[in-house]
Amino acid sequence: MALYVYAITGKDHPLRLDGLTGVGSHPTPVRTVTAGPLSAVVSEISEEIRPKRRDLQTHREVLDKLMSDAAILPLQFGYFASDDQTVQQALEADVDRYLATLARLDGCAEYHVRVSQTDEDELLRQVLHDSPEARELNERIRAGEQDPQLPLALGELVAREVQGRQDSLAAGLVQALIPYAREHTTHPPSSPDFLNLSLLVAHDRTEDFLAAQASLARQIEGGVDFRLTGPLPPYSFVD
């Protein structure tokens, strides 16, 4: 028996989970362990938890339900403790820090933005259109010139151009969106994404934020995909 831990909350969190049960193949009720002003949201597990889709989804559902009532500090997926006492000790060891973080995140949600290049050909056409040098290299190769340096030169030029345009677009999007956020963070994107941005948006700015990002998304073309996920628990802002 062990306790899988989902999140830390204030002790007065109503914990309205609509009967949601926890992770594992024999799910048990989600409950709390309280220590002073804090609670940890847990459920009992009787087996080794693996990172399977079902359990990832459950973890996420518990957090999404919790966040709608009050601020929470979501844990990374996959943490468990041996018993209630261990959990209480962990809460007591860092009480001030957790309370401060809950206060900092109060009234906010995370929105996560990914931008990727879905139509690479379109981007390449733009690059060739705008760069006489690239055009010339391309035409010479197409005309049958065998010099192996030509494709290398063309490729390097194009790579630089693609990078520059994507960096520029990413920077522009960040600048346009961060005025709506209390905090933001970027992470290295994974190809084919070229922007991985998280924003901490207060509830009273949400409508303006969503209108702004919708407006931006409408104006971005050139084969670029803009994906917004949210509102989310503040995964990216808990430390």
Place this chain on the structure above:
Amino acid sequence: MTMVPQSGGSVSRSGGTGGSSLYDVLELILDRGLVIDVFVRISVVGIELIKIDARIVVASVDTYLRFAEACNRLDLEAGRKEPAQLPEVVGDMMEGGARGKSKGALSGAVDAVSESLTGRSSKREEPEEEEEAEEEAAPRKRRPARRPARRERE
């Protein structure tokens, strides 16, 4: 909850767990969030490849040749859309009066192209119910990515 209209810019917005894929939140669930050292973490070996492209990929000969090849087979007459530029948009946003210069909307051709380019279905392939949640078979590296990690607080 404000509804975000679908647009030519291919916006997808997903709220909570409703219909949204696990894909975009997988990194958040696994890599972000609180870490409590005295607790034990289950093994997530195997899905740590979420960060497959996080390391800096130095522009390489392979990448250059791939771009050159892509240019070579381009149909340059296939119709150029407006470039994805942002300076005007940012300017408008700053003035608080973005009117939205709506360019012609794109068709669903974007999805078809993305499938062939990225080698994966636009329906994100999600892990099977009982299988390990793996990142999709490594998306082919499409471009050299030099991206510093930046964490910023206001």
